[in-house]
Amino acid sequence: MSDENKTADSSTQQWQQDVINRLAFAALNEQKKSRRWKIFFVLLFISYLFLVYFTTFVKPESAGASLASKKHTALIEVKGVIADDQSASADNIVTGLRNAFKNEKVQGVILRINSPGGSPVQAGYINDEIARLREQYPDTKIYAVITDIGASGGYYIAAAADEIYADKASLVGSIGVIMNSFGFTEAIEKLGVERRLYTAGENKGFLDPFSPERKEEVQHIKGMLDNIHQQFIETVKQGRGDRLVDNSEIFSGLIWTGEKSLELGLVDGLGSSSYVAREIIQAENIVDYTPRPDFFERFTRQFGAAMGQAISNTLGLEKGTLR
Numbered sequence: 093m094s095d096e097n098k099t100a101d102s103s104t105q106q107w108q109q110d111v112i113n114r115l116a117f118a119a120l121n122e123q124k125k126s127r128r129w130k131i132f133f134v135l136l137f138i139s140y141l142f143l144v145y146f147t148t149f150v151k152p153e154s155a156g157a158s159l160a161s162k163k164h165t166a167l168i169e170v171k172g173v174i175a176d177d178q179s180a181s182a183d184n185i186v187t188g189l190r191n192a193f194k195n196e197k198v199q200g201v202i203l204r205i206n207s208p209g210g211s212p213v214q215a216g217y218i219n220d221e222i223a224r225l226r227e228q229y230p231d232t233k234i235y236a237v238i239t240d241i242g243a244s245g246g247y248y249i250a251a252a253a254d255e256i257y258a259d260k261a262s263l264v265g266s267i268g269v270i271m272n273s274f275g276f277t278e279a280i281e282k283l284g285v286e287r288r289l290y291t292a293g294e295n296k297g298f299l300d301p302f303s304p305e306r307k308e309e310v311q312h313i314k315g316m317l318d319n320i321h322q323q324f325i326e327t328v329k330q331g332r333g334d335r336l337v338d339n340s341e342i343f344s345g346l347i348w349t350g351e352k353s354l355e356l357g358l359v360d361g362l363g364s365s366s367y368v369a370r371e372i373i374q375a376e377n378i379v380d381y382t383p384r385p386d387f388f389e390r391f392t393r394q395f396g397a398a399m400g401q402a403i404s405n406t407l408g409l410e411k412g413t414l415r
Contacts, residue, residue: 164377165369166192166201170218174210174245182217185249188381189221193229200373201234203253204365209244209266212320219327222252235372237365238262243347247358248324251331255360257368258350264358267328268345269321271313274301332357 168188174180185203192201203222209215222234236242236250238258243266250256258264280287280302291297298309325343329336336342336357353359363371370376 161197162377163197163199163375164379165373165375166195166198166381167365167378168192168201168203169380169382170203170205170207170246170249172207174207174214174218174249176211176214178210180207180210180214182214182221184383185218186221187383189218189225189234192381193225193232198232199375200369201232202365202368202373202378203234203236203249204239205236205242205246205250206239207243207246207249208241209246209248212245212248212269212324215245215248216323216327218249219252219331222249226252226254233373235368237363237368238264238350238359239364244268248327251328253331255372256358257361257363257372258353258359259364260349260351260362262350262353263347264350264353265342265347266345267324267343269317269324270345271317273299275305276302277304335360 168185170180170185172178172180176182189201189203192198226232226234233254234252236253236256238246238250238256239262241263242250242256242258243263247265247267287302289297289300289303295309295312297303298306299313321343328343337355339356342356342358348356348358350359350362354362365378366376369378
């Protein structure tokens with residue numbers, strides 16, 4: 093056999109071997125993908141059975157459910173921004189308060205506040221409901237305990253309590269009202285942007301940030317803020333009474349430490365929720381009455397996250413991040 097024929101035979105054999113190797117690797121990859129999908133669907137089915145079992149047969153109770161049948165202190169968290177779409181909404185807090193007050197085993201109620209404030213309307217709803225519940229259940233005292241911060245709307249709520257406690261380093265106060273915006277008139281002129289604003293109603297576009305500021309509009313908004321501020325002041329005075337010292341700066345929007353707030357009469361003492369439950373209410377066992385997402389909602393959220401991760405792993409996307 094000539095050298096040329098030998099070379100041709102060798103190339104053919106190499107090509108055939110490459111094809112066989114590629115087919116073998118392709119078959120192995122297909123088997124791996126098939127196994128991944130089988131595992132995924134098995135996990136999906138098991139998770140489905142798990143979900144059905146728990147939603148059908150298991151009726152979970154809160155961690156303090158066993159204590160709720162005995163004498164205890166009720167706790168409701170007011171955490172974060174006070175707004176109708178947040179956990180510290182009036183609906184959530186009021187629900188927790190009502191459940192706590194109507195339980196005859198509750199020796200006292202603690203509102204544990206860690207909030208910089210938020211909606212004056214939501215805070216007002218909560219304040220009003222506390223006043224109503226105190227009148228309906230005169231033997232059940234309610235105490236506000238400020239942790240990191242109880243400012244603005246957070247203090248608006250606290251003022252409705254029988255007594256307020258804080259840590260010596262807590263931030264307390266900010267009895268004021270704020271509304272902020274921006275003005276872009278010079279910026280759009282420099283950019284050559286033409287502002288087109290069409291309204292029906294003389295003042296419908298008032299305080300438009302792309303239009304020049306008008307004196308009468310500013311006076312109107314300041315009057316509105318002053319009115320809300322006065323409502324806030326009256327609420328604090330009604331709640332705190334003669335415990336407040338005669339100092340106009342209390343209502344200036346400033347904040348103070350818990351230690352200084354004690355001197356000003358903004359709080360009644362220094363202490364934590366545990367201290368108030370143990371020493372003031374004298375019911376050391378605390379049961380959390382804060383409304384939480386139900387078990388099904390929590391589970392479905394976690395289930396969705398787990399399934400998303402499983403799909404990502406199955407498709408080989410676990411090392412990447414979509415932005």
